[in-house]
Amino acid sequence: MSSMQALLETPSVLVSRFDHGGGPVPAGTAEEVCDHYCINFVDSGEFGLGIGRRFWRLRRGAAFAWHPRTVQRYVHFEGVPADTCMTIRFRDGFEREIEREGWLAGTAHVPVFHPGNRLAFLRLQLDRILQRRSVAALDSWTTELIEAAVRPQLPHRIYDELQLRRHAARVELAHERILLHSDEPHTLASLASSVGMSPFHFARVFRSLIGAPPHRLLRDVRLDRARSMLLDGESVTTTCYAVGFGNLSHFIRSFRRRFGTAPSLLRKKAQAGTSSDVA
Structure with missing residues (x-):
């Protein structure tokens, strides 16, 4: 049974944890129409993500976006443990600014971000912000996240x-x-x-x-x-x-x-x- 737990929010952003449940998810495909701009980090498990004819297999450490009105296909594989994701949903004025500036426009067709140390570091920082429940730090972190998503890093060695x-x-x-x-x-x-x-x-x-x-x-x-x-x-x-x-x-x-x-x-x-x- 899947669940969504809100962890911390500001007027600009809501951070939640999405959990598909304790055991393997039944194999199959489901479609979903995105209704907000979000950036998601896969924290555990594995699943497939498709848009049109393109398909990605996502594992722990991957990051992907939701773009409003985009239809995404989710594929769960037989015997694979359930996934959990950290979801950063942008809200109100900040979401309108993202739309106006086109910062995540490319994610309508390519929602998956290239792996990079910068995004992995930001995910690590988010845990500390959540532990401290620092609203001010979350707003600052969110700005850095958008910047990292808009300006992807050049190819480099990925740290374990x-x-x-x-x-x-x-x-x-x-x-x-x-x-x-x-x-x-x-x-x-x-x-x-x-x-x-x-x-x-x-x-x-x-x-x-x-x-x-x-x-x-x-x-x-x-x-x-x-x-x-x-x-x-x-x-x-x-x-x-x-x-x-x-x-x-x-x-x-x-x-x-x-x-x-x-x-x-x-x-x-x-x-x-x-x-x-x-x-």
Whole structure:
């Protein structure tokens, strides 16, 4: 007997566990019309998924999507243990944004994502979010999931479960260090050393799991913090050095490239808005 258990939700997303039951599912084919955008992770068991003339056999670790109005065929094989899946269903405004931007448009015809360390790492992170029942972390994680689905990784070596967990523990330490201490003068060598890895190996593993190299993540975290400071009225020069940039010209160029405007113009617009509110 199948069941769906809601685990955690926000206004943007609902995470549920779908369980086909304890024993083997009777062999056969069933059709279902998808009614929402969802991304699903197969946690156990095995089954077939078909759209039109295409067919995939999915096992533990696979990820696939639902696209509204798409007819999917599910095939269960004789003697194969029942499957369980973690379902991430997008809701309301976020689902409308997915539709409008076409982020999952391709899944109407090819619903199965290529295996990748990034998706496997995100699935691992989801367990920790569910354990902590962190709604804020779930919304942030959901954005990363969509990004990973929209920008698939280049072909690379897939880590087994033991390797993934070992690498994930180290990468998460370095990731947290960047987020909490972005103003410090980090280098690739210092970040790698802090988690006991060589710089080359650390850079490769970090990018594989996080989806961006360490230096790019550090730059983006600094720029996001800079934007907040400028909106609060801080000067450009003070902001530049406070967030960790060592060169003002480099900061201005990076800021303009990221946000499409100069930091001084953003600050002026923020101040003008504040003045009009006061008036």
